[in-house]
Amino acid sequence: xxxxxxxxxxxxxxxxxxxxxxxxxxxxxxxxxxxxxxxxxxxxxxxxxxxxxxxxxxxxxxxxxxxxxxxxxxxxxxxxxxxxxxxxxxxxxxxxxxxxxxxxxxxxxxxxxxxxxxxxxxxxxxxxxxxxxxxxxxxxxxxxxxxxxxxxxxxxxxxxxxxxxxxxxxxxxxxxxxxxxxxxxxxxxxxxxxxxxxxxxxxxxxxxxxxxxxxxxxxxxxxxxxxxxxxxxxxxxxxx
Amino acid sequence: xxxxxxxxxxxxxxxxxxxxxxxxxxxxxxxxxxxxxxxxxxxxxxxxxxxxxxxxxxxxxxxxxxxxxxxxxxxxxxxxxxxxxxxxxxxxxxxxxxxxxxxxxxxxxxxxxxxxxxxxxxxxxxxxxxxxxxxxxxxxxxxxxxxxxxxxxxxxxxxxxxxxxxxxxxxxx
Numbered sequence: 001x002x003x004x005x006x007x008x009x010x011x012x013x014x015x016x017x018x019x020x021x022x023x024x025x026x027x028x029x030x031x032x033x034x035x036x037x038x039x040x041x042x043x044x045x046x047x048x049x050x051x052x053x054x055x056x057x058x059x060x061x062x063x064x065x066x067x068x069x070x071x072x073x074x075x076x077x078x079x080x081x082x083x084x085x086x087x088x089x090x091x092x093x094x095x096x097x098x099x100x101x102x103x104x105x106x107x108x109x110x111x112x113x114x115x116x117x118x119x120x121x122x123x124x125x126x127x128x129x130x131x132x133x134x135x136x137x138x139x140x141x142x143x144x145x146x147x148x149x150x151x152x153x154x155x156x157x158x159x160x161x162x163x164x165x166x167x168x169x170x171x172x173x174x175x176x177x178x179x180x181x182x183x184x185x186x187x188x189x190x191x192x193x194x195x196x197x198x199x200x201x202x203x204x205x206x207x208x209x210x211x212x213x214x215x216x217x218x219x220x221x222x223x224x225x226x227x228x229x230x231x232x233x234x235x236x237x238x239x240x
Numbered sequence: 241x242x243x244x245x246x247x248x249x250x251x252x253x254x255x256x257x258x259x260x261x262x263x264x265x266x267x268x269x270x271x272x273x274x275x276x277x278x279x280x281x282x283x284x285x286x287x288x289x290x291x292x293x294x295x296x297x298x299x300x301x302x303x304x305x306x307x308x309x310x311x312x313x314x315x316x317x318x319x320x321x322x323x324x325x326x327x328x329x330x331x332x333x334x335x336x337x338x339x340x341x342x343x344x345x346x347x348x349x350x351x352x353x354x355x356x357x358x359x360x361x362x363x364x365x366x367x368x369x370x371x372x373x374x375x376x377x378x379x380x381x382x383x384x385x386x387x388x389x390x391x392x393x394x395x396x397x398x399x400x401x402x403x404x405x406x407x408x409x410x411x412x413x
Contacts, residue, residue, distance in 0.1 A: 011400065012400055012411070012413065013364075013400050013402050013411050017364045017402065017411055018402060018404070020363075020364050021364045021365075021366060021402055021404060021409035022404065024364065024365065024366045024369060024409070025366050025368075025404065025406065025407050025409070028366050028368040028369060028372075028407070031368075031372075032368075092363065
């Protein structure tokens with residue numbers, strides 16, 4: 001049965017629209033009436049002029065009285081027109097307000113739905129789980145870093161300090177020289193300059209051997225000399 | 241009194257007022273007539289043409305060269321305009337015509353863009369209100385032409401015409 005008359009067109013015109021339209025129509029009618037009266041007034045004025053010119057003063061006066069009355073009517077319609085316009089504005093504004101309320105309602109509903117989804121207990125549970133996860137992560141971290149021995153950690157610390165020092169030296173623009181080995185046997189005092197240390201070292205290692213050689217040769221030479229003198233004395237028959 | 245200054249050169253050319261037998265020539269002649277009729281009606285804000293009365297108008301009667309277009313000639317011009325969607329017969333005898341210097345689709349577009357620009361979408365207005373909007377192309381538009389144009393919008397679901405006891409209104413969407 002529903003298809004018998006085809007699709008029934010759903011009118012999008014509401015009762016409100018019809019009411020507004022009716023008011024507007026009244027307004028149009030008042031406007032038309034005004035136009036009519038204005039046209040009549042103009043005609044009457046021309047006619048009164050003509051009557052005055054032709055000397056019919058009484059008729060002209062009568063006409064002007066009529067005109068005056070119509071003018072007062074026109075003023076009254078002006079007031080009515082204003083009322084109608086205001087009514088139209090109010091109706092249109094009410095429509096706007098309705099839309100605003102509708103919008104608020106939709107927004108409220110949407111918010112409610114969202115709030116329903118977000119249950120407080122659920123949120124607490126989720127937060128708790130998050131905390132647990134974080135704790136677990138920390139535990140794992142502790143376990144993993146605990147695998148390094150104390151020496152390892154010290155090494156790490158030392159290397160870190162070295163790097164820091166190097167960094168500092170570079171910053172000060174100094175040439176980084178290697179440290180003097182701290183376990184040199186005769187390196188007793190700290191205030192010996194490196195040059196002196198070098199000299200001493202030379203004496204120690206390079207000077208000792210030639211000195212001993214020299215002493216030996218000298219000794220041999222002296223002994224042979226002494227022997228020679230002894231022999232020559234013998235030749236000379238000199239006895240001591 | 242109607243005033244129109246923009247007469248084309250053909251208007252003072254006597255053969256223009258006789259329907260030409262040569263098909264090619266007649267085609268050009270009719271095109272010139274259509275153009276003139278539309279311009280004339282637009283300039284004078286006229287919407288309805290009655291063929292029986294048209295001979296009296298300066299449009300089809302050039303007093304200076306004492307030539308007038310025959311009723312058959314006017315009829316032919318109107319039929320040509322109908323083919324171009326610039327005219328629509330008001331009765332079956334095709335005596336009265338709506339002259340549409342904007343086609344109905346163009347009118348519909350003009351009205352809709354006006355409604356859009358003035359924030360009337362979703363609101364209602366009376367036909368009187370539309371026709372009495374000053375300073376627009378549709379100021380003083382014929383109520384029937386307006387109705388036809390708005391029906392085009394109704395077909396496209398951009399408007400709905402509301403019939404009340406006295407006078408019509410329209411709601412734009």
